Amino acid sequence: MILASGLRKSFGSFEAVRGIDVDVRRGESFGFLGPNGAGKSSTMRMVAAVSPVSGGTLRILGLDPATDGPEIRARIGVCPQEDTLDTELTVRDNLVVYGRYFGLPRAEVRERADELLEFVQLTDKAGAKVEDLSGGMKRRLTIARSLVNRPELLLLDEPTTGLDPQARHVVWDRLFRLKQQGVTLVLTTHYMDEAEQLTDRLVVMDKGLIVAEGSPLALIAEHSTREVAELRFGVAEEGESHEVLARKVEDLAERVEVLPDRLLLYTADGEETVAQVHERGLTPVATLVRRSTLEDVFLRLTGRTLVD
Numbered sequence: 001m002i003l004a005s006g007l008r009k010s011f012g013s014f015e016a017v018r019g020i021d022v023d024v025r026r027g028e029s030f031g032f033l034g035p036n037g038a039g040k041s042s043t044m045r046m047v048a049a050v051s052p053v054s055g056g057t058l059r060i061l062g063l064d065p066a067t068d069g070p071e072i073r074a075r076i077g078v079c080p081q082e083d084t085l086d087t088e089l090t091v092r093d094n095l096v097v098y099g100r101y102f103g104l105p106r107a108e109v110r111e112r113a114d115e116l117l118e119f120v121q122l123t124d125k126a127g128a129k130v131e132d133l134s135g136g137m138k139r140r141l142t143i144a145r146s147l148v149n150r151p152e153l154l155l156l157d158e159p160t161t162g163l164d165p166q167a168r169h170v171v172w173d174r175l176f177r178l179k180q181q182g183v184t185l186v187l188t189t190h191y192m193d194e195a196e197q198l199t200d201r202l203v204v205m206d207k208g209l210i211v212a213e214g215s216p217l218a219l220i221a222e223h224s225t226r227e228v229a230e231l232r233f234g235v236a237e238e239g240e241s242h243e244v245l246a247r248k249v250e251d252l253a254e255r256v257e258v259l260p261d262r263l264l265l266y267t268a269d270g271e272e273t274v275a276q277v278h279e280r281g282l283t284p285v286a287t288l289v290r291r292s293t294l295e296d297v298f299l300r301l302t303g304r305t306l307v308d
């Protein structure tokens, strides 16, 4: 569905995408995970055939965006990072007008619009103005709009950024359904839980480069331990810097990360590690044992957190 090799994007002398290789297959759900500025949107815009490639090769559905832009755009769906709905029109007319752009007959477009409103649970808002919708509803309408032409490939740039947790879950549920229907999904996100829930395979992007690739589980297995013990220390022990505290426990874990407010001990058995910390006479004011996530993978690979 997508084949990129040495793909680059420059803005003047600045390189936002610095040579990436990507191969997305039909029916898979593929993610680009990375912090702000990683180059995710720049990549998506090239894949959507709306931004010219600066270097390397790119094929979408086997087509070259430099020469086959219109055909590519007719066969894919795009949900951009910022909603670009027409606020002058009703919810339903946003879908109808968009469908007409694709040259679909009027009757067919109407039927499709109703079907899509049902799918994104906006049937009762069909006649409402876009500006009266909540952020989550606007996102769902944008997703519905991107599906008007029954795309083989759906691109979603940060589908839930800015939404509250409940609205996010509704969007995730709809995207999961599309995935089950066999639509190839390609999404970008800086939320590790979104990547874990929705993607079969992902690349971790940082500063215009791919730093790792694999399924969420494989990436975690390769770059982190099974569990993480998070330790927070109170004022009494703050006298000792986190670095000093880290050295006192470093032999208890495979790896220790020092964050501004806590220590992360990477270990196979977090409870056991916390017990050993206490045996050493150290008294963290709070402890949390959890499974490793893609956030830990990102921290391991870049030394930074995904969301700061």
Ligand SMILES: Nc1ncnc2c1ncn2[C@@H]1O[C@H](COP(=O)(O)OP(=O)(O)O)[C@@H](O)[C@H]1O
Residues within 6 Å of the ligand: 011, 014, 015, 016, 034, 035, 036, 037, 038, 039, 040, 041, 042, 043
């Ligand atoms: N049109 C543009 N002109 C100049 N710089 C840009 C432009 N678009 C993006 N950039 C820069 O490219 C880098 C990557 O941006 P972007 O692809 O939007 O990253 P992401 O979507 O991962 O946050 C950022 O440093 C951004 O400032």
Ligand SMILES: [Mg+2]
Residues within 6 Å of the ligand: 040, 041, 042, 081, 157, 158
């Ligand atoms: Mg972006």
